[in-house]
Amino acid sequence: xxxxxxxxxxxxxxxxxxxxxxxxxxxxxxxxxxxxxxxxxxxxxxxxxxxxxxxxxxxxxxxxxxxxxxxxxxxxxxxxxxxxxxxxxxxxxxxxxxxxxxxxxxxxxxxxxxxxxxxxxxxxxxxxxxxxxxxxxxxxxxxxxxxxxxxxxxxxxxxxxxxxxxxxxxxxxxxxxxxxxxxxxxxxxxxxxxxxxxxxxxxxxxxxxxxxxxxxxxxxxxxxxxxxxxxxxxxxxxxxxxxxxxxxxxxxxxxxxxxxxxxxxxxxxxxxxxxxxxxxxxxxxxxxxxxxxxxxxxxxxxxxxxxxxxxxxxxxxxxxxxxxxxxxxxxxxxxxxxxxxxxxxxxxxxxxxxxxxxx
Amino acid sequence: xxxxxxxxxxxxxxxxxxxxxxxxxxxxxxxxxxxxxxxxxxxxxxxxxxxxxxxxxxxxxxxxxxxxxxxxxxxxxxxxxxxxxxxxxxxxxxxxxxxxxxxxxxxxxxxxxxxxxxxxxxxxxxxxxxxxxxxxxxxxxxxxxxxxxxxxxxxxxxxxxxxxxxxxxxxxxxxxxxxxxxxxxxxxxxxxxxxxxxxxxxxxxxxxxxxxxxxxxxxxxxxxxxxxxxxxxxxxxxxxxxxxxxxxxxxxxxxxxxxxxxxxxxxxxxxxxxxxxxxxxxxxxxxxxxxxxxxxxxxxxxxxxxxxxxxxxxxxxxxxxxxxxxxxxxxxxxxxxxxxx
Numbered sequence: 255x256x257x258x259x260x261x262x263x264x265x266x267x268x269x270x271x272x273x274x275x276x277x278x279x280x281x282x283x284x285x286x287x288x289x290x291x292x293x294x295x296x297x298x299x300x301x302x303x304x305x306x307x308x309x310x311x312x313x314x315x316x317x318x319x320x321x322x323x324x325x326x327x328x329x330x331x332x333x334x335x336x337x338x339x340x341x342x343x344x345x346x347x348x349x350x351x352x353x354x355x356x357x358x359x360x361x362x363x364x365x366x367x368x369x370x371x372x373x374x375x376x377x378x379x380x381x382x383x384x385x386x387x388x389x390x391x392x393x394x395x396x397x398x399x400x401x402x403x404x405x406x407x408x409x410x411x412x413x414x415x416x417x418x419x420x421x422x423x424x425x426x427x428x429x430x431x432x433x434x435x436x437x438x439x440x441x442x443x444x445x446x447x448x449x450x451x452x453x454x455x456x457x458x459x460x461x462x463x464x465x466x467x468x469x470x471x472x473x474x475x476x477x478x479x480x481x482x483x484x485x486x487x488x489x490x491x492x493x494x495x496x497x498x499x500x501x502x503x504x505x506x507x508x509x510x511x512x513x514x515x516x517x518x519x520x521x522x523x524x525x526x527x528x529x530x531x532x533x534x535x536x537x538x539x540x541x542x543x544x545x546x547x548x549x550x551x552x553x554x555x556x557x558x559x560x561x562x563x564x565x566x567x568x569x570x571x572x573x574x575x576x577x578x579x580x581x582x583x584x585x586x587x588x589x590x591x592x593x594x595x596x597x598x599x600x601x602x603x604x605x606x607x608x609x610x611x612x613x
Numbered sequence: 614x615x616x617x618x619x620x621x622x623x624x625x626x627x628x629x630x631x632x633x634x635x636x637x638x639x640x641x642x643x644x645x646x647x648x649x650x651x652x653x654x655x656x657x658x659x660x661x662x663x664x665x666x667x668x669x670x671x672x673x674x675x676x677x678x679x680x681x682x683x684x685x686x687x688x689x690x691x692x693x694x695x696x697x698x699x700x701x702x703x704x705x706x707x708x709x710x711x712x713x714x715x716x717x718x719x720x721x722x723x724x725x726x727x728x729x730x731x732x733x734x735x736x737x738x739x740x741x742x743x744x745x746x747x748x749x750x751x752x753x754x755x756x757x758x759x760x761x762x763x764x765x766x767x768x769x770x771x772x773x774x775x776x777x778x779x780x781x782x783x784x785x786x787x788x789x790x791x792x793x794x795x796x797x798x799x800x801x802x803x804x805x806x807x808x809x810x811x812x813x814x815x816x817x818x819x820x821x822x823x824x825x826x827x828x829x830x831x832x833x834x835x836x837x838x839x840x841x842x843x844x845x846x847x848x849x850x851x852x853x854x855x856x857x858x859x860x861x862x863x864x865x866x867x868x869x870x871x872x873x874x875x876x877x878x879x880x881x882x883x884x885x886x887x888x889x890x891x892x893x894x895x896x897x898x899x900x901x902x903x904x905x906x907x908x909x910x911x912x913x914x915x916x917x918x919x920x921x922x923x924x925x926x927x928x929x930x931x932x933x934x935x936x937x938x939x940x941x942x943x944x945x946x947x948x949x950x951x952x953x954x
Contacts, residue, residue, distance in 0.1 A: 398832035411829035470770035
């Protein structure tokens with residue numbers, strides 16, 4: 255009982271081959287686009303690698319790039335098969351490679367679905383990575399004379415200006431670290447000495463933020479220091495002032511940016527899944543139709559194309575028995591060895607037995 | 614005696630037609646590129662128009678858009694003519710239009726030359742507009758409550774951040790204007806009163822700059838206020854401090870940006886002029902080669918192609934005579950009227 259049979263005339267077979275050839279070239283193009291999307295996403299992640307703690311999120315662009323390249327190759331092979339399908343001398347050599355092709359194609363579709371799932375599932379991991387990375391960035395902001403950290407200040411400043419954010423969760427994160435280097439502090443000044451003595455770790459903490467937190471859309475020139483002190487500035491209320499600094503935290507800003515980027519690649523990935531599935535199904539129909547046509551006496555006559563020769567359950571059982579026989583091929587079967595030696599003994603006994611009564 | 618004659622057989626004619634067809638389509642792509650560049654330049658001017666007092670001249674981008682679309686049209690027509698040139702029936706319907714088409718191409722080349730010249734010369738106008746516009750922008754920085762100027766502060770801050778510049782000539786321009794609105798000044802404070810009384814116009818002037826002048830590459834947290842007072846900050850000397858704020862002026866930064874755009878467009882237009890001249894020469898050779906076929910029914914015959922039918926001097930002489938006679942047809946010829954009268 256065949257699955258999803260369709261009748262094919264010679265005309266239809268030719269049309270199917272031509273249409274599939276076009277479809278597979280389109281799939282090659284889409285594979286290239288997926289590859290480029292993966293490269294773009296990877297570059298964007300690498301640009302901000304300094305504020306990320308781990309690279310778990312890189313699995314998404316890596317899979318996209320791999321699938322893009324694999325898709326280009328497999329769909330190019332599909333177009334070659336289409337070209338050869340109308341030539342009865344060249345088509346039979348594709349019989350075994352096509353089985354491998356179907357397996358690879360199915361794996362590609364599965365990987366693409368996995369990418370869509372992963373891009374949502376890894377959001378938490380991305381946030382954690384950014385949390386740790388930004389916390390370190392803010393802590394090492396002042397270390398512009400320590401090798402390996404001298405550009406941390408510039409990186410954080412440019413990040414805050416470009417993404418319009420301040421601090422990790424909000425601007426108060428800057429109140430908890432010393433972001434002014436000791437080289438620029440006058441330790442003979444009373445104010446500095448008071449501040450340093452006011453906390454256990456001896457850090458110079460202040461209720462101020464770097465200039466990169468300033469919001470240009472504020473109608474008032476930026477207020478950066480003594481932010482919690484209403485009396486330090488004319489007509490200023492710390493509780494109700496909203497436009498002076500960026501209110502968003504950089505972790506939120508970066509997570510939103512990357513999530514938007516991955517969501518934007520979503521439709522592209524879904525359409526590639528559909529195209530790949532249609533190439534797979536069409537190629538299966540073309541293969542079966544051409545094979546049945548070549549088996550007929552009149553190769554130009556009508557033939558049938560199908561998806562599976564037997565029903566789904568029977569095909570799965572067939573596959574199971576095939577796989578088991580391939581596995582058994584490699585093993586020495588002890589039961590069979592014993593059975594064969596016993597059978598040899600029984601035969602020997604039988605051979606000995608008759609001569610006895612005879613003699 | 615023709616100018617630069619070349620002998621053509623069928624093979625050469627076909628090759629010329631094919632090569633010319635490809636060059637014409639390349640010229641169409643260049644025309645599209647010019648059109649796109651014109652639009653890009655127009656958008657850039659619009660984006661920075663607040664820095665130029667909304668006074669900037671859009672002549673160059675408008676010309677570029679016109680020239681780009683004309684190039685597309687003319688070269689597409691030329692490509693179609695080349696495509697049809699080897700088929701005598703199709704070619705016959707284009708034949709009468711070819712002379713005016715070549716004249717039109719000459720005029721188009723002159724227009725391209727004019728556009729290239731303007732690209733290089735209008736940079737002076739851009740410089741002057743920028744100088745005037747930036748001076749006003751700095752003056753109106755504080756007017757965030759005046760309708761029509763409320764976004765000047767944001768635009769100028771974003772420009773200084775993006776182009777890494779401060780002030781018009783340099784950061785000292787900020788010392789000469791009041792850039793803090795009176796709404797945020799405590800007029801009852803003695804310090805404020807002193808500053809306001811210290812100058813004739815009653816402006817609150819300080820030796821400070823806005824935050825957008827800060828350089829993120831400085832190892833030290835940005836010093837914005839009391840820039841000329843060494844004792845206001847620990848370990849600070851304003852004469853040798855270079856990295857704290859941007860030292861370049863925004864006029865220079867913006868002018869450099871626009872002039873590099875205009876120079877690249879100018880160079881591209883010169884390349885387009887050369888390409889168009891090659892197109893015209895090729896088309897002239899093709900048309901003359903097809904005209905001089907001895908036996909029009911036999912495509913295999915040989916023919917001659919040339920750029921000008923007579924030499925350069927003779928052609929120039931003929932042109933002058935033609936222009937003289939054109940002028941004379943409008944005048945009343947005195948000698949003839951007298952016998953009639």
